[in-house]
Amino acid sequence: MKKSYYGDFGGAFVPETAMFALIELEHAFKTIAFTKEFKKELKSLLKDYxxxxxxxxxxxxxxxxxxxxxYLKREDLNHTGSHKINNALSQALLAKKMGKKKIIAETGAGQHGLATATAAALLGLECEVFMGATDAQRQALNVQKIKLLGAKVREIHTGLKTLKEATTTAIQAWINEIEKSFYIIGSVVGPYPYPQIVAHFQSVIGKECKxxxxKLGKKADYVIACVGGGSNAIGIFQGFLKDKHTKLIGIEAAGLGTDTPYHAATLTKGRDGIIHGMKTKVLQDEFGNILPxxxxSAGLDYPGVGPxxxxLQKLKRVKYYAISDDECISALKLLCQKEGIIPAVESAHALAYxxxxxxxxxxxxxxVVNVSGRGDKDMHTILGYKKGKIYG
Known part of the structure; x- marks a missing residue:
């Protein structure tokens, strides 16, 4: 594997003006994040905060x-309600050690934006969160929380007004003020070294789970996680990648069906392409234009995926399948009624499998199913769900 690639996927396809910031980030990650001081401080925050x-x-x-x-890995019980805080807090701490004053982030379901705003407030950093207007409407509770924490929310009204547009605008904003700002990417996407950094900080999930x-004297036969960009999935998978006994399964969003235009099943239907600074699988037409x-789930409606x-799909180490909106809601209700747990609609895709x-x-x-988040943020969507409804 080349340094910036996972096989044929990865790289850093960004303007020259952003390259020095990526080089600076890689250097800081390697020289700061593995020191005893940083690891001790981060471990304390992850435990007590x-x-x-x-x-x-x-x-x-x-x-x-x-x-x-x-078995359910209960990432929904973390502060802020999802796995996103693991990475957001870790990157924010790294940013502070680098002397950065401002944090920029993108968000879809709002959980990464909430986690980033939370970490910024804790560490005394300015924070600006970019969010598609469609997502901001269906995740209004998280928008209000982000604002309450002192962060600015920039709603994006172009395109489908969802995660892709929020990410594009966030990257542009970061490049415009690259010297003072630190961009916290919320998933294992983007130009190198971001996928490596996010995977490292989320690996705590899989290491704990293993x-x-x-301690229970058990071995996992199967580990299942939902996949949009793929941070919660790679987080838990990393504890089991070397275990030949354990089969790993990633679940994408089939939406209204992969035989329709209304889905986000990138690994199921996508082709090799470039998006947001990385080479990966992308949902695109014959001309290379990104498809809607x-x-x-606001957290899974992304036309790319982490490299x-x-x-891992190409290696056949992980198998990826797609679950529809209807199957997702049925599984969500089943968990509610069987276990008294309300999962996020993202996590419900994994449960549905x-x-x-x-x-x-x-x-x-x-x-083992990774319950990556809780469903407080999704109540409006869940209660208003109608089969065949188009959200994007």
Whole structure:
């Protein structure tokens, strides 16, 4: 693997004006993030501020329902309600050590924006969050939280007004004030070294989960996580990539169906291309134009995917499937009624795959699902859901 690539995927396709900032970031990451001082400070924050370790919960009722041992990695119980705080707090701490004064971030479901605004408030940094106007409307609660924390929210009204446009605008804003600003990317996407940095800071999920299973005397037969950009998925997968026994499954958003234009199933339907400074799988037409995407989930409606996921798919180490809006909502309601847990609609995509997986398993298996976030932010979407409704 070349330094900036995962096989054929990755790289840094950015304007020359941004290259020095990426080189500066790579140097800072390698010289600061692995020092005893940084690791000690971050570990303390993750424990006492975020609330790690997140529980590995055996869902007894769900296990009885499916006939297998179902465990939930409860990232929804982290401060701010998702896995996003792991990376946002870590990068914000790195930014402060670098002497940066301002944080820029993009967000779709609002969880990364909320986590970044939270970290910025804690560390005394200015913060500006870019969010598509469509996402801002359906994630209004998170918008209000972000503002309450002292951050500015910049709503984007171009294109589909969702995550792709927010990311594009955030990158442009960062380049315009690159010397004083630090761009915290929320997923394993973007130009090198961002995918590597985000994967490193999110690996805490998988490392914890592996140890928690070992304490129970268990080995995971399957680990399932939803995939948009793919940070929660790569976070938990990293604990099991070397375990040949464990099958890894990533779940994308099929929206209204992958046989329609209304989906965000990049690894299922995409082709090699360039988006947001990286070479990866991209949903595009025959001319290379980025296609519009759709999902009930604001966090999964992205036309690209992290290059590490494109690589793992090519290696056949991880299998990727797509779940529809309707299947997602059914699984979300099932978890609510069986376990008293309201998951984020992103996480519900992973939960929905249990129905298909367990139907075909011949022996009792240990299955871990990463519940990457909680559903407080999604109540308006859940309660207003109608089959066939277009959100993007």
């Amino acid at each position: 975020v609330g790690r370790k997140s529980p590995l919960y055996k869902a007894e009722n769900l296990s009885l329902y499916y006939g297998h041992e179902i 140890k928690q299973l070992q 995407v759709h999902s009930i 590490v996921h494109a690589y 249990l129905e298909k997986l367990c139907l075909n398993l011949k022996k009792k298996s240990v299955i």
